[in-house]
Amino acid sequence: MEAQHKRYAIGEVSHITGVSVHALRWFEREGLIPIEIPRTPGGQRVFDEDIVYWITLCTSLRDTGMPIVGIKQFADLVAAGPGNEAARLALLEAHEKAVREKIASLEESLSTIITKSATYRAHVEEGTARGVWDPVALRAQG
Amino acid sequence: MEAQHKRYAIGEVSHITGVSVHALRWFEREGLIPIEIPRTPGGQRVFDEDIVYWITLCTSLRDTGMPIVGIKQFADLVAAGPGNEAARLALLEAHEKAVREKIASLEESLSTIITKSATYRAHVEEGTARGVWDPVALRAQG
DNA sequence: CTAGGAGCTAGAGTCAACTCAAGGTCAAGC
């Protein structure tokens, strides 16, 4: 009893991963997929679960702000075969750090925005105008 | 005793806000600044603390992913003068929600990445290979 | 066996958000 590996056409993979068909082909052209995607005799791509998982991982990297060249570096390490796992780990850990920093920075920017909207909320709910930006007043100052 | 308002040249504003001089001029051209920036008789821009604060707020919005057109909408409301504070508040609150969702989504993607790097860490530290991607094995499957 | 939706390639086009270039002008210190 051999393990059956499910195969997917590009449209299915697009549906599963949320990556457009065009983008999937472009990912391959750019070297983001560490193996050559197998083809049918007619030339159509055949994806398996491992490639789909890889693409999912790529989208996590991409969605967290890793540039395509960064993903390509990772793909190149994987394509080079076993032996460089420490380098792959270093790359992922560096990115993890970058993502945590990005989240922290988003939270900081968010608090600036919250401060401002609190001012507006006070104005709208209570009718006060303190701290609310008024371009006319500003022009008068200038 | 009148309040003194500090004035800044564009280079200082760039230094304070981290926005390049080119970008500051471009912000103005795109209508992101709700007032006309005052000029010296010679035509050079003179920024005051309110404009600097506005630019800071803009960068918080931009850094949290608000597109320039969104910031322009906000600037247009402010430029229209008092009376539309509820609309400004709605815009900010919608963006706050979007940022919180973005943070949540980043955290989800981060956990996918952490799962993968944990696999590599186990491999690197313990010498196991379970779950580690190997393009040769994949090719053999194909 | 055929219709038509899904796939194929190579290369051009798009979009946001700057960034730079050319060819000047302004202003603060010596």
Add this chain to the structure above:
DNA sequence: GCTTGACCTTGAGTTGACTCTAGCTCCTAG
């Protein structure tokens, strides 16, 4: 009053990441 670094405008160029086009071929359901 001159030098020099900062500033000015308009418009073109860049970058990253797709997205679309043209003109095909494939393949599966009826």
